[in-house]
Amino acid sequence: MQPARRLYRRESEESRRSALISATQELVAEGGPEAATVRAIAERAGVTPGLIRHYFQSKDELTRAAYRALMDGMTAKGSDAIEGVGAGPEERLAAFIAASLRPPVLDAGAVVLWAGYMHKVRSDPDLMAVHEAAYLAYRDTLQKLIETLPRATRPGQTRAEAIACNALIDGLWVEGSLLPVTFAPGEIITIGLSSVSAILGLDLMAHTSMLPDFGKSLP
Amino acid sequence: MQPARRLYRRESEESRRSALISATQELVAEGGPEAATVRAIAERAGVTPGLIRHYFQSKDELTRAAYRALMDGMTAKGSDAIEGVGAGPEERLAAFIAASLRPPVLDAGAVVLWAGYMHKVRSDPDLMAVHEAAYLAYRDTLQKLIETLPRATRPGQTRAEAIACNALIDGLWVEGSLLPVTFAPGEIITIGLSSVSAILGLDLMAHTSMLPDFGKSLP
DNA sequence: GGCATGATTATACACGCGTATAACAAACGG
């Protein structure tokens, strides 16, 4: 009497791939890259290890797919934030910034996941291209939002401003996620909005009325 | 005739420990955390693997020591930058910022090293304390520099400004290191200085005359 | 200059990793 062979259901290629990618992301976010072993990923995704090699040529390919999905998801969340919001340029910019500095984007797991892939990004040209595309897409969205503001600008000015605002948001994203205890609730968003305001020479804080979670949180 | 036993010299505990720590940092910077195996570290440090356990109770302890050394070194380089420079508050602040956005601090290896430890920082309370101390020390230096500026300030203002400037510098540090090709030489420093200027309401670019590598690099 | 000390090397072990391949069974067409 040996243990019965495990029962299973056949599923679509798409659902299996996304389950494996999600499992990989979760494990890296929780325990760093070394926690995302083939066996752990399979268990998390509810399959046996061998199946990974049926959908991905190697573990490395799964890793790349997971990174691509991460970056796509993060830029998508930023774009979503400016979809439903009102037409005023300041409101749209404020919503975009706030969305990047609030869960689920502002999240320690996301930062650890992002950081865990960093060295692979530098050594793998394929991942480097993904990273660069995502970074430039985010920055470009930011720059376009900045260019719609009612201001007079010098040539080249908005590029520098977009780089600066992007860096500011990135830095707040990392620190706010890693040391949440150090900051009061909403403080990260407030600092982000007022600093971007200073860089661009306007007042985004006056356009936050329709932002969620923004009652009276200024420290 | 078997191969002769390897010759060696006895060295001080301090030199062996620092050699092992440096080897660890180099390997993580070059190939990520998984490249820093016990055997690779030993080879890089010019010893055999067993010696690591003679100076560190476990590989994990060596890892922690390497992270501590990294953070201490980075904050020290920032402090160094404001030592020799002139007494003007703006000049000192500008020198501090520029030093953080230039090699050897602005360096892809350093970013990869920093990122490689991130998940351990989150899971190990000891490393978390090191991270928090280093972050707050850096931010505090920044805040003190800001407070010496000739300006009128509201209570709590400089804290928020220090957080913002710190985040901006961090973001530029990461992006400038990871995508150096995307930026013109000196562009990162220029953007850092002018953005901090905007946040603080002054003009640091007028106080960069004694900065190295700052001839005519404004894009 | 021989001897004790312990820094350093050498060897071995158990374990987990990614990978390869064979056995099985769930779904589908006839």
Next chain:
DNA sequence: CCGTTTGTTATACGCGTGTATAATCATGCC
């Protein structure tokens, strides 16, 4: 309802990992 296909499981292999322990020899002391 049987046969084929192929998604899925099961098993095994080789390798590299961190660790433990024994052997050795460089060094300082008397």
